[in-house]
Amino acid sequence: xxxxxxxxxxxxxxxxxxxxxxxxxxxxxxxxxxxxxxxxxxxxxxxxxxxxxxxxxxxxxxxxxxxxxxxxxxxxxxxxxxxxxxxxxxxxxxxxxxxxxxxxxxxxxxxxxxxxxxxxxxxxxxxxxxxxxxxxxxxxxxxxxxxxxxxxxxxxxxxxxxxxxxxxxxxxxxxxxxxxxxxxxxxxxxxxxxxxxxxxxxxxxxxxxxxxxxxxxxxxxxxxxxxxxxxxxxxxxxxxxxxxxxxxxxxxxxxxxxxxxxxxxxxxxxxxxxxxxxxxxxxxxxxxxxxxxxxxxxxxxxxxxxxxxxxxxxxxxxxxxxxxxxxxxxxxxxxxxxxxxxxxxxxxxxxxxxxxxxxxxxxxxxxxxxxxxxxxxxxxxxxxxxxxxxxxxxxxxxxxxxxxxxxxxxxxxxxxxxxxxxxxxxxxxxxxxxxxxxxxxxxxxxxxxxxxxxxxxxxxxxxxxxxxxxxxxxxxxxxxxxxxxxxxxxxxxxxxxxxxxxxxxxxxxxxxxxxxxxxxxxxxxxxxxxxxxxxxxxxxxxxxxxxxxxxxxxxxxxxxxxxxxxxxxxxxxxxxxxxxxxxxxxxxxxxxxxxxxxxxxxxxxxxxxxxxxxxxxxxxxxxxxxxxxxxxxxxxxxxxxxxxxxxxxxxxxxxxxxx
Amino acid sequence: xxxxxxxxxxxxxxxxxxxxxxxxxxxxxxxxxxxxxxxxxxxxxxxxxxxxxxxxxxxxxxxxxxxxxxxxxxxxxxxxxxxxxxxxxxxxxxxxxxxxxxxxxxxxxxxxxxxxxxxxxxxxxxxxxxxxxxxxxxxxxxxxxxxxxxxxxxxx
Ligand code: SF4
Ligand code: SF4
Numbered sequence: 001x002x003x004x005x006x007x008x009x010x011x012x013x014x015x016x017x018x019x020x021x022x023x024x025x026x027x028x029x030x031x032x033x034x035x036x037x038x039x040x041x042x043x044x045x046x047x048x049x050x051x052x053x054x055x056x057x058x059x060x061x062x063x064x065x066x067x068x069x070x071x072x073x074x075x076x077x078x079x080x081x082x083x084x085x086x087x088x089x090x091x092x093x094x095x096x097x098x099x100x101x102x103x104x105x106x107x108x109x110x111x112x113x114x115x116x117x118x119x120x121x122x123x124x125x126x127x128x129x130x131x132x133x134x135x136x137x138x139x140x141x142x143x144x145x146x147x148x149x150x151x152x153x154x155x156x157x158x159x160x161x162x163x164x165x166x167x168x169x170x171x172x173x174x175x176x177x178x179x180x181x182x183x184x185x186x187x188x189x190x191x192x193x194x195x196x197x198x199x200x201x202x203x204x205x206x207x208x209x210x211x212x213x214x215x216x217x218x219x220x221x222x223x224x225x226x227x228x229x230x231x232x233x234x235x236x237x238x239x240x241x242x243x244x245x246x247x248x249x250x251x252x253x254x255x256x257x258x259x260x261x262x263x264x265x266x267x268x269x270x271x272x273x274x275x276x277x278x279x280x281x282x283x284x285x286x287x288x289x290x291x292x293x294x295x296x297x298x299x300x301x302x303x304x305x306x307x308x309x310x311x312x313x314x315x316x317x318x319x320x321x322x323x324x325x326x327x328x329x330x331x332x333x334x335x336x337x338x339x340x341x342x343x344x345x346x347x348x349x350x351x352x353x354x355x356x357x358x359x360x361x362x363x364x365x366x367x368x369x370x371x372x373x374x375x376x377x378x379x380x381x382x383x384x385x386x387x388x389x390x391x392x393x394x395x396x397x398x399x400x401x402x403x404x405x406x407x408x409x410x411x412x413x414x415x416x417x418x419x420x421x422x423x424x425x426x427x428x429x430x431x432x433x434x435x436x437x438x439x440x441x442x443x444x445x446x447x448x449x450x451x452x453x454x455x456x457x458x459x460x461x462x463x464x465x466x467x468x469x470x471x472x473x474x475x476x477x478x479x480x481x482x483x484x485x486x487x488x489x490x491x492x493x494x495x496x497x498x499x500x501x502x503x504x505x506x507x508x509x510x511x512x513x514x515x516x517x518x519x520x521x522x523x524x525x526x527x528x529x530x531x532x533x534x535x536x537x538x539x540x541x542x543x544x545x546x547x548x549x550x551x552x553x554x555x556x557x558x559x560x561x562x563x564x565x566x567x568x569x570x571x572x573x574x575x576x577x578x579x580x581x582x583x584x585x586x587x588x589x590x591x592x593x594x595x596x597x598x599x600x601x602x603x604x605x606x607x608x609x610x611x612x613x614x615x616x617x618x619x620x621x622x623x624x625x626x627x628x629x630x631x632x633x634x635x636x637x638x639x640x641x642x643x644x645x646x647x648x649x650x651x652x653x654x655x656x657x658x659x
Numbered sequence: 660x661x662x663x664x665x666x667x668x669x670x671x672x673x674x675x676x677x678x679x680x681x682x683x684x685x686x687x688x689x690x691x692x693x694x695x696x697x698x699x700x701x702x703x704x705x706x707x708x709x710x711x712x713x714x715x716x717x718x719x720x721x722x723x724x725x726x727x728x729x730x731x732x733x734x735x736x737x738x739x740x741x742x743x744x745x746x747x748x749x750x751x752x753x754x755x756x757x758x759x760x761x762x763x764x765x766x767x768x769x770x771x772x773x774x775x776x777x778x779x780x781x782x783x784x785x786x787x788x789x790x791x792x793x794x795x796x797x798x799x800x801x802x803x804x805x806x807x808x809x810x811x812x813x814x815x
Pocket of ligand 2: 576577594595596597598599613617618619620621623624625635
C-alpha cells in the first residue's frame with residue numbers, strides 16, 4: 001500500500017503553533033507512507049490539485065490530510081481523492097487545527113501531538129477498504145413542523161417547487177407570532193395584510209395538507225424515508241362540518257377561558273375561533289373550561305350550531321404520514337417577565353408585555369385598537385418602554401440578545417404617538433441594536449420625528465404612586481438617577497426557546513444548544529441543516545430572528561429540501577454495519593439492540609438463522625458491534641480493527657493480541 | 660517525541676456528533692487545553708467497546724476519557740444509553756483488571772459546550788498527572804485483556 005500525507009499550514013492557523021514541515025518529515029517514516037508534504041492551504045484549489053497530482057505521480061492508494069476538523073472538510077477531500085481516481089473512503093483526516101494548534105500553546109508539544117494524530121490516521125487508513133454508496137428511492141414529501149411565518153414560507157416554497165407538504169401546527173390556526181402583531185418594523189405596514197394572503201395560499205394549495213391543533217408524536221426512519229405519527233388533538237368540533245360562523249361563541253356561557261392570541265389581555269369563551277383571519281377558521285372547545293365537558297351540564301353550543309358540528313365525545317386521534325425530509329419551524333416563546341419581581345409584571349395591572357401592547361394597538365384586538373390602561377380604561381399620557389427584559393442577562397440564564405426587541409419597541413413607541421397624540425414616550429435601553437435594512441433609520445425617526453425619549457440605562461424598580469407608576473432607573477449617559485412617572489409600562493420581553501423544543505429535538509434526534517434553541521449543522525456554512533440528514537431548520541427555533549430573517553431561512557430550508565430530492569434517488573452512506581455470516585451464531589442480540597430496526601433475521605441456505613443488516617436502514621451507530629458476543633458485526637470504516645489500530649498508534653507497548 | 664514526564668498519554672474516545680463537535684467548538688473558540696489527550700473519533704459512544712479501553716491501558720495509556728452526547732440527546736437516539744450501561748459496569752471491573760478507576764472517565768459534552776469540554780480536558784489531565792504514569796501491567800494481566808475475538812489485522 002502506498003499512502004500520501006499532506007500537512008496543512010492553514011495559513012498561520014496551524015503553522016503558528018505546529019511545525020508542519022517536521023510533521024510531514026515524521027510522516028515519511030511511517031509505514032506505507034510513500035509521499036508526504038506540507039502545504040499552505042490544502043483545501044484551496046491548488047492544494048487539492050496537488051493531492052490529485054501526487055496520487056498520479058506517486059501511485060498512491062490512499063491519502064491522509066492533516067488539517068482541520070473532519071466535520072468541516074471531510075466531504076471536500078473525499079471528493080478530491082475521488083477526482084484523483086481513488087475510492088473516497090481511502091481517505092483519512094487528522095484534526096491538527098481545532099484539536100491541536102488552536103488549543104495548545106507549546107509548539108514542541110503541539111508538533112508531537114500533531115505527529116501522533118497523523119500516525120493514527122495513517123494506521124487507520126492502512127486498514128480502510130473501498131466502500132460504495134447504494135442508491136435508494138426517497139419519498140418526495142416534506143413535513144413542516146410549525147405554522148408561523150417561517151413554516152408557512154417553507155411549506156409554500158416546497159409546494160410551489162412540486163413537493164407534497166404536510167404542515168403540522170400545534171395551535172388551532174397557522175399564523176404564529178406574526179399573526180398577533182399589529183404592524184411590522186421598519187415599514188409600519190399591517191402585519192396581517194402581509195401574512196393573511198400567505199395563510200390563505202396555504203389553505204388553498206392542493207399540495208399542502210394542514211394539520212392544525214396537532215402535534216408530532218413520533219418520528220422513525222431516516223432521510224428519504226421518515227414515518228411520522230401526528231397526534232390530532234380533540235377539538236370537540238367536527239371540522240368537516242364547522243363553517244366558522246361563530247354562532248356557538250356568541251352563546252357559550254363559559255366566558256373565562258384563556259386567550260393566548262390576545263396575550264391574556266381579555267378572556268375568551270370556552271368554544272372559540274382564535275382570531276377572525278384564522279386558517280383554518282374552525283371552532284375549538286377548550287376542554288378545561290367547557291361546562292359540558294367538566295360538569296356535563298350545558299350543551300349550548302351543540303344546540304345552537306347550525307351545522308351540527310359539535311361532538312363532545314371526540315378523542316385524540318393519530319395519523320401517520322410518510323415523508324422524505326423534515327423542516328422544523330417551531331419558533332420561539334416570549335420571556336415571562338414575572339421573573340423580574342422589581343418590574344411588577346403580573347402584580348401591577350398597568351405593567352404589561354410588549355405582546356399585550358401589540359394586541360392593544362391592533363384594530364382586531366380586545367380594545368379595538370385603543371390604547372388604554374388595563375386598570376381603569378383611561379388613555380395613558382405617559383408610556384414607558386423597558387428594553388432587554390429577559391435578554392442579555394446572564395443572571396437569569398438569558399445572556400443572549402433577542403435581536404428584535406429594540407426594533408419592535410421603536411415601532412410601538414411610534415405607534416403610541418399615532419394612537420394617543422401628545423402622549424409622552426420613554427424607552428429605557430442598554431444599547432440599540434439595529435443592523436437590518438432600514439432599521440437604524442427607523443430608530444432615528446422614532447427619536448427625531450416622534451420625539452421618543454431614549455434613556456440609556458437599566459430600570460431598577462417600578463412602584464405605584466397614586467394611580468400612576470414610578471419608574472426609577474439610571475441614565476448612564478447623564479451619570480444620574482432618573483425617575484419617570486408613567487401611566488403605562490410596557491416590558492419589551494425577549495425571546496426564548498419554544499416549549500417542548502427539547503422533546504421535539506429528541507424525537508427528531510437533532511441537538512439543541514445551551515439555551516434550548518435548535519442547533520444548526522455549522523454556524524457559518526450549514527445554518528439551515530442539522531446534524532441529522534434530512535432535517536432542516538427555519539426561523540426562530542434556531543435562535544431569535546425577525547420576520548425577514550425567518551422568511552429567508554425558511555426559503556433556504558425549502559431550497560435544501562428541493563435540492564435533496566432533485567435527483568430522484570438518494571445515496572446511502574456506506575459506513576454501515578456488516579455481518580460476517582461465518583462468525584454469526586444467530587443469537588440475534590444485535591437485532592434487539594439496534595435502535596433503528598436495521599437488522600433482520602435471515603435463514604441461510606444451510607438452514608441456520610443469521611443476522612442481516614439492511615444497508616439503507618442502518619445509520620452506522622455501531623451499537624450492534626459492541627453487542628455481538630461473536631464480534632460478527634463490524635461497522636464499515638469503524639471496525640474494531642481500525643479503532644484499535646488508532647489506539648495502538650498511541651501506545652507505548654504493542655497491544656495484546658488474541659490466540 | 661513528547662516529554663514522557665510532562666506529557667502523559669491520554670486516549671479520548673469521542674462520539675462524532677456531540678463531544679467531537681464540542682471539542683471542535685472549544686478549538687474554534689481557542690480555549691486552551693493541555694496537550695496530553697489524543698482523540699479517537701467514533702460515530703457514537705455506543706460504538707465504544709470497553710475492551711478498546713482495556714486495551715488502551717494495557718498498551719500503556721495513562722488515562723482514558725470517553726465522552727458522548729448527553730442522555731436523551733443521542734444522534735442515534737439511544738446509543739449513549741448503551742454506552743452508559745456498559746461503561747458503568749466496566750468502571751467497576753477496572754480494579755479487577757489492575758487499573759486504577761481514577762484513570763478512566765466517561766462523561767457527556769454536547770456540540771455547543773466548548774467551555775465544558777475545556778474544563779473536562781483540563782480537570783482530567785490534571786487528575787492523570789496527579790496519578791502519574793501508568794505502572795506497567797504484568798503479563799498475567801495482559802492475558803486477561805487478550806480475550807477479544809477479533810484479532811488486529813482481521814476485522815470485517
Ligand atoms: S449478535 Fe452477532 S452473533 Fe448474534 S445474531 Fe447478531 S451478528 Fe449474529
Ligand atoms: S450500526 Fe448496527 S445498531 Fe447501528 S443502526 Fe446499523 S445495524 Fe443498527
